[in-house]
Amino acid sequence: MIRFITVSKHYLGHQALKDISVDIENGEFVFLIGPSGAGKTTILRLIIRDILPSSGSILLDDIEVHRIPHKKVHHLRRRVGMIFQDFKILQDRTVFENVAIVLEILGRKPKDIEKEVKDALSLVDMVDKMHKFPAQLSAGELQRTSLARAIVMGPKVILADEPTGNLDSENAWKVLSILQEVNKLGTTIIMATHNMDFIKESNYRVISMKDGSIINDEKPKTKK
Amino acid sequence: MRSLKTAWKHIRRSPYQAIVSMLTLFITLLLTGIFSLATVSSIFVLQYFESKPQLTVFFTDKAGEQEVNVLKKTLDQTGKVASMKYVSKEEALVLYREQNKNDPLLLEMVTADILPASLEVTALRPEFLAELEPLIKRSEGVEEVVFQRDIVENLLRWTRGIRIILGGLVGLLVVDTILVIMVVTSMKIALKKEEIEIFRLVGASRWYIRSPFIIEGVTYGVMSAILAWLVITGIVLWYRESIAAFFQSIPIFQIVLGNPMDTPFIASSFGFLGVLSCVGFILGSLGSFFAVNRFLR
Structure with a gap:
């Protein structure tokens, strides 16, 4: 469970978040929507402790995220996968190597790495491209590589910061579909997006933000 | 193993930066080595006169x-x-x-x-x-x-002078070397900023990010130490007989410099290599450690 308790964040006089309190249950799929500057990315960055809150508490299960010492932040990030609008893929490594990084960091054996990376690439339909370099891939393929990197370590939570922002409609839906598959396996997904079609076409919780505040928190409609 | 491979890749991909780092370290270690030998010799000479x-x-x-x-x-x-x-x-x-x-x-x-x-x-x-x-x-x-006050006092004055001048020079060179390694490492970090950022986001520990850079610094340090040792040993071997003749009344010089194939010369020579390598190791690792730490802060 992710819990924000009256969290505020200031950036040099600008208040990015204002006393946010919200709970996200394990296994939930949550859309974060709102105009640019609403505070969506700030929420995601706070969860992976890329930044610290100005006030308030953030809990991931029983861990007080904001209290984790700087030297131990990597333990948290090994439990949380992250994907970005700009993919953040290493240009001098192949698809396979980009995904394998995460497992190398965890100190897995080469044999296990090969199997697990192939499994993750298979989930995002990228096995046939695993020896290609990023320059040889389309935007959709780059984002799917990034997605494979996020899921390969089996995270409890995946944070997606406008992952479809640079993709065409077909690829955007493909990415969402993969995230839905991963969510079905029990992973919590928090996705910041501007794509209103996703919200209309799916039945997930939607947290709307504006000027650093939550203006609406719409739970999924129960199926009849 | 991964750190070693990455460090070697860093060195191979930026040979000029590697040469600058190694040359600076080499000069520092060469002078440090010469200074250490001069200091140790002066201690032996002083001890000899003091024992009389x-x-x-x-x-x-x-x-x-x-x-x-x-x-x-x-x-x-x-x-x-x-x-x-x-x-x-x-x-x-x-x-x-x-x-x-x-x-x-x-x-x-x-x-x-x-x-x-x-x-x-x-x-x-x-x-x-x-x-x-x-x-x-x-x-x-x-x-x-x-x-023998005059002899001893002159000796003391000279050795103090030599220690102050060479010590100061070596001190400056040590600072200069650490700064050069810091600058070179910082340049490499700047080139790899995005890569490091990705590593951090996917859960790499600070040591995982830091180790290739530190190993690179250590490699420069140890390789420069070996080079400096080779040069100093060459000089000592070349002037061995002259040095032994100059200090003919002091037994320790006769024992060590008597025969380069004998244990005393080989043992002190490799001991000296060990000391120089340690200094190189410390300088190389410190420079890169400070640079990476500054970035990871």
């Missing part, structure tokens, strides 16, 4: 056992004397004969009566000699005081 009787008190013919004992007691009470040895007229004659055994003419005319009795005094520290001198001169039965 630094001060010889010659007594008048009238002086008897009582005067000698009074002086001995007075010197002992100062707490600044390491040892004292009384040499009687008869013992002085034996020594004289031994020193001039190849010159019969010098031996013919000399008897024990001509030679004065003496007291050989060694101070705990060379600096005490100046304090002991007036005390001895004031004592009954003392005819003359001869001592």
Whole structure:
């Protein structure tokens, strides 16, 4: 469970978040929507402790995220996968190597790495491209590589910061579909997006933000 | 293994930066090595002179056992004397004969009566000699005081001077070297900023990110140390005989420099390599550690 308790964040006089309190249950799929500057990315960055809150508490299960010492932040990030609008893929490594990084960091054996990376690439339909370099891939393929990197370590939570922002409609839906598959396996997904079609076409919780505040928190409609 | 591979990739991909780092480290270690050898040699030279009787008190013919004992007691009470040895007229004659055994003419005319009795005094520290001198001169039965103060003082002055100048120079070079390695590492970090950022986001520990850069710095340090050691050993071997001849009266130089194939030379040479490598290791790792730490902060 992710819990924000009256969290505020200031950036040099600008208040990015204002006393946010919200709970996200394990296994939930949550859309974060709102105009640019609403505070969506700030929420995601706070969860992976890329930044610290100005006030308030953030809990991931029983861990007080904001209290984790700087030297131990990597333990948290090994439990949380992250994907970005700009993919953040290493240009001098192949698809396979980009995904394998995460497992190398965890100190897995080469044999296990090969199997697990192939499994993750298979989930995002990228096995046939695993020896290609990023320059040889389309935007959709780059984002799917990034997605494979996020899921390969089996995270409890995946944070997606406008992952479809640079993709065409077909690829955007493909990415969402993969995230839905991963969510079905029990992973919590928090996705910041501007794509209103996703919200209309799916039945997930939607947290709307504006000027650093939550203006609406719409739970999924129960199926009849 | 991964850190080693990555470090080697960093070195291979930026050979000019690697050369600059290694040259700077090499010069620092070369001068540090020469400075260390000069310091150690000066310590041995000083120890040699300090082990010799630094001060010889010659007594008048009238002086008897009582005067000698009074002086001995007075010197002992100062707490600044390491040892004292009384040499009687008869013992002085034996020594004289031994020193001039190849010159019969010098031996013919000399008897024990001509030679004065003496007291050989060694101070705990060379600096005490100046304090002991007036005390001895004031004592009954003392005819003359001869001592090696000038040699020891000159030696002390020179070694102090050398230590200050070379120490200062080495200190500056150490700072310069750490800064050069920091700048080179920072440039590499700047080139790999995005990669490091991705590593951090996917859960790499600080050590995982830091280790290739530190191993790279250590590689520069150890390789430069080996180069500096080769150059210094070459110089020592080239001038071995001249150095041994210059310090012919000091046994340690004869033992170490006697034969380069013997254990003393090989042991001290590899010991020296070990010390230089440690210094190189510390300098290389410190420079890169500071640079990466600054970025990871």
